[in-house]
Amino acid sequence: MRYLLPLAVMLGACAPAQDDSSSATADREYATQVEAPTPDYAMLVKQTRLEGESYVRRDATGPMPPDAKAVGQSWFERLEAENLLLGAGFDGKGPSGAVTHLDVGMTESEFRSWTTQNGLDVPTHISWSFVPPMNLPAVSEAASEGIRVWPASSARTGAQNEALLAGRVELRDGCFWATEGEGEADKLAFFHAEIGLDRDSEGYYILVDRVGGQTRARLGEAMSWGGPPTAYIAPEAERDLRAACGDAPILVVGSPESSERFLTSYPHLRNPVAPPPPPGAD
Incomplete structure (x- = not known):
């Protein structure tokens, strides 16, 4: 073997x-x-x-607003542009509905810091899930x-x-x-x-x-x-x-x-x- x-x-x-200047390499x-x-x-x-955080799910706590589809689409695109979108759920029968859930490629604490630094208001009618940290x-x-x-x-x-x-x-x-x-x-x-x-x-x-x-x-x-x-x-x-x-x-x-x-x-x-x-x- x-x-x-x-x-x-x-x-x-x-x-x-x-x-000689690159001899170490x-x-x-x-x-x-x-x-x-x-x-x-x-x-x-x-x-x-x-030890450490596990997967975290944050349930929706607010009603769906009239502009839910536009709000959800903006968050979908924002996460996708940063390579942070891991998955999504929609109202109705597919992507033509409003976003109701987003899987985020950050820990919950990272997401909280990111939204604060960027002045983002997190919609409460969407549920969220977050990944565990890498130890x-x-x-x-x-x-x-x-x-x-x-x-x-x-x-x-x-x-x-x-x-x-x-x-x-x-x-x-x-x-x-x-x-x-x-x-x-x-x-x-x-x-x-x-x-x-x-x-x-x-x-x-x-x-x-x-x-x-x-x-x-x-x-x-x-x-x-x-x-x-x-x-x-x-x-x-x-x-x-x-x-x-x-x-x-x-x-x-x-x-x-x-x-x-x-x-x-x-x-x-x-x-x-x-x-x-x-x-x-x-």
């Missing part, structure tokens, strides 16, 4: 030769982790979640030296497709590469904002849940994720990713989880039993 020995992660020095080495042994997920799934940094100090760029969204994640997809994410020379299904990991991986990077006690690079703090996978493991996932990719994020890692297609992997961790959490799926045939089927 090609997994990396604890505390001896393979490094690849491939920065191009530069003049030229000499920098980046990490590679294309396989890893499976950790003890029976223990890891019992990790205590980090971990996008990249830990221990992991930061081994990578060129962290390819994750700057916007919080809303409702996603839920088909179970399988693939792999690996780290090669400081860049994150992914494949869906079998085959070579030849696409640039891109993660949801809630996924972060750290190194575990054995030195392996791991994906972590920035909200709850749990270990989701070691890079190089077989993984699964819900999808096809979507994520906001800011122009500057794509520019930085391209500058660091090249022009390969980008594959949004969202919030990957080790396949073994998934099966540890749902052991009945490890050896699924086929349902009996329908009556009369021979």
Whole structure:
């Protein structure tokens, strides 16, 4: 197997030769982790979640005004323009009705500060939901030296497709590469904002849940994720990713989880039993 020995992660020095003023950059080495042994997920799934705000819902408290449709549309567009709109509910049978609910990609306290700073009156006839805070940094100090760029969204994640997809994410020379299904990991991986990077006690690079703090996978493991996932990719994020890692297609992997961790959490799926045939089927 090609997994990396604890505390001896393979490094690849491939920065191009530069003049003396850039020698520190030229000499920098980046990490590679294309396989890893499976950790003890029976223990890891019992990790205590980090404390903090949870998802918050603020119910509507006021009557719907005559201009409810215009008010709701202005808030819909305001949040959408800031990449803060995660979802919406409408009166009646669809988007032609007035907005009655908005899912916001901020915590409740962030939303309160934002509306105060911008002098916005929050309508009371709309219900609101807010995301929990992220308790971990996008990249830990221990992991930061081994990578060129962290390819994750700057916007919080809303409702996603839920088909179970399988693939792999690996780290090669400081860049994150992914494949869906079998085959070579030849696409640039891109993660949801809630996924972060750290190194575990054995030195392996791991994906972590920035909200709850749990270990989701070691890079190089077989993984699964819900999808096809979507994520906001800011122009500057794509520019930085391209500058660091090249022009390969980008594959949004969202919030990957080790396949073994998934099966540890749902052991009945490890050896699924086929349902009996329908009556009369021979």
